[in-house]
Amino acid sequence: MSFIAKLDQSWSDTNSLLMVGLDPNPKRMPAELQGRGDAVYEFCKAIVDATAQYACGIKPQIAYFSAQRAEDQLEALCRYVRAAYPGLPIVLDAKRGDIGPTAEQYAREAFERYDADAVTVNPYMGFDTLQPYLEWQDRGVIILCRTSNPGGSDLQFIESADGTPLYLHVAGLAAERWNTNGQCALVVGATFPEEIARVRRRVGDMPLLVPGVGAQGGDIPATVQAGRDSRGRGMMINSSRAILYAGNGEDWRQAAAAAAAATRDAINAAR
């Protein structure tokens, strides 16, 4: 099943637009896991077990694994998720972007090594650098468009002669030229609902990955109203820290589950 079909099925099965981000910070590990060689795997597995019923997908951020020399634990985690939750899409957040032959290796890393359903990529270097990912026709390619961070405006707001900002050019290219296999999605931050609405108008029902609720303070009702598609879905609204570290005592699993449930409910209330 393709990424887009799997995501669509997951939206239906879970009635959730929440994506749980897996950003395992060694400084914020629960006390019971500190000092353990398998802490990254055990933490993320427990979070997935606690939150999967509230989520349309999970998004491991690769830097949190590679910086801790824990890529093998990410591999094991992806294997576990595929076996235990076969309907739950895995988005590898890697934000890759490099010339074609190098991108081929990044694509193999995402889609072979981790067997991710989708990967985030940076379009700054142009179409030929995205092509190696697009060749994996059943996988999703999620292109940075209007990122959630304040500095995103430095480049993404630069306007061309006709007044179109760069991020809308990216949205147009993704929707019209690059999406020949129907496998593309776009990243648009929840911190900028006005731009979410402009991107939605530009790309029809293309899925959007929307990080920025929770720790970054994005407004959930404004985000949902700006970004829902014609069927009231169309978004993977990511929250990482606000779920992972909702509790810092022995009840961290339950606290994560409660935070995920509350976020899903807040999103659904605005759909």
Ligand SMILES: O=C(O)c1cc(=O)[nH]c(=O)n1[C@@H]1O[C@H](COP(=O)(O)O)[C@@H](O)[C@H]1O
């Ligand atoms: O591609 C992303 O996932 C992403 C894009 C973006 O514009 N902003 C953004 O915060 N992210 C990622 O989304 C997650 C946000 O984490 P929290 O702020 O803790 O919810 C991190 O893993 C970021 O790397």
